[in-house]
Amino acid sequence: MSENKKHFPPVPIEGQIGEPWVVLGDGRGLADWGRDDEIAYNQTNRQTEKALFYRRTFDFLTDNRVAGDYHEYGCHRCRTFRMSLTEARRHNQTDMHFHAFDSFEGLPEPTTDTSVEIWTRGALTTSEQDFMGMVRDHGIYADRVHTVKGFYDQSLTEDLKRQYIDSGRKISLINIDCDLYESAVPVFQFIDPLLQEGAVLYIDDLFAGYKGSPRKGVARAFLEWQGRTRWKVVRHLDIGWWGRSYIVYLDKDAAVGVL
Numbered sequence: 001m002s003e004n005k006k007h008f009p010p011v012p013i014e015g016q017i018g019e020p021w022v023v024l025g026d027g028r029g030l031a032d033w034g035r036d037d038e039i040a041y042n043q044t045n046r047q048t049e050k051a052l053f054y055r056r057t058f059d060f061l062t063d064n065r066v067a068g069d070y071h072e073y074g075c076h077r078c079r080t081f082r083m084s085l086t087e088a089r090r091h092n093q094t095d096m097h098f099h100a101f102d103s104f105e106g107l108p109e110p111t112t113d114t115s116v117e118i119w120t121r122g123a124l125t126t127s128e129q130d131f132m133g134m135v136r137d138h139g140i141y142a143d144r145v146h147t148v149k150g151f152y153d154q155s156l157t158e159d160l161k162r163q164y165i166d167s168g169r170k171i172s173l174i175n176i177d178c179d180l181y182e183s184a185v186p187v188f189q190f191i192d193p194l195l196q197e198g199a200v201l202y203i204d205d206l207f208a209g210y211k212g213s214p215r216k217g218v219a220r221a222f223l224e225w226q227g228r229t230r231w232k233v234v235r236h237l238d239i240g241w242w243g244r245s246y247i248v249y250l251d252k253d254a255a256v257g258v259l
């Protein structure tokens with residue numbers, strides 16, 4: 001395997017003394033580079049950025065004494081979910097519960113025009129059983145993981161919202177990772193009464209799936225929600241080219257519409 005195919009650990013960008021001032025893969029190193037290499041390269045780099053986000057955010061939450069539960073809307077391969085479990089364990093979050101909301105049947109039929117042709121009904125499916133298998137294999141706080149199965153427009157009911165409100169448990173960290181505008185709309189509606197000051201909103205697909213347009217996709221759902229909620233958000237961390245996190249706070253005089 002050539003130097004450029006060693007993705008593990010992810011390819012660091014190293015400086016060098018002299019032009020072009022960084023070490024770059026060259027024609028010899030990339031001679032037999034193919035599509036599989038590209039996928040592995042992107043995945044390793046992307047998941048590394050996400051893992052760094054979880055590390056930083058659990059430090060933020062712990063340092064600021066923001067207690068609450070983890071919610072993930074879009075759980076698929078249990079990658080980010082496992083990151084939350086690992087960082088919760090590292091930060092000794094012994095009271096945190098972890099809520100996994102997913103159809104466990106993949107995407108619904110898209111009703112908006114996305115730019116990703118593979119986002120079709122049933123894409124990105126992981127069954128509930130396989131998901132819980134990964135949680136158990138991971139071996140951290142599995143007894144505090146709860147799944148809510150179903151498409152959000154049907155599963156995120158007023159009754160379920162009431163149960164969460166009545167439990168008195170707030171969200172400290174939420175990952176919205178469900179790709180589509182129409183999937184994100186009911187999620188923002190559902191989480192609104194469960195937020196608290198200091199809660200972190202991680203919006204994974206802010207610039208994905210709709211050519212980065214803030215008028216479309218999850219970004220649009222996020223902006224629309226900001227127009228109707230009492231909560232304000234301040235930008236916190238960037239996660240790669242695709243996502244951002246925000247801290248939730250209250251201030252009736254602050255401007256709305258932050259991206």
Ligand SMILES: C[S@@+](CC[C@H](N)C(=O)[O-])C[C@H]1O[C@@H](n2cnc3c(N)ncnc32)[C@H](O)[C@@H]1O
Pocket residue numbers: 073074075076077078079080081101102103104105106107108124125126150151152153177178179180182183
């Ligand atoms: C990109 S994947 C999530 C990746 C995951 N966070 C990980 O790290 O492995 C998107 C997920 O969103 C779920 N999803 C998208 N729209 C949904 C909807 N309307 N209702 C329920 N689940 C949905 C899909 O089933 C899929 O599991």
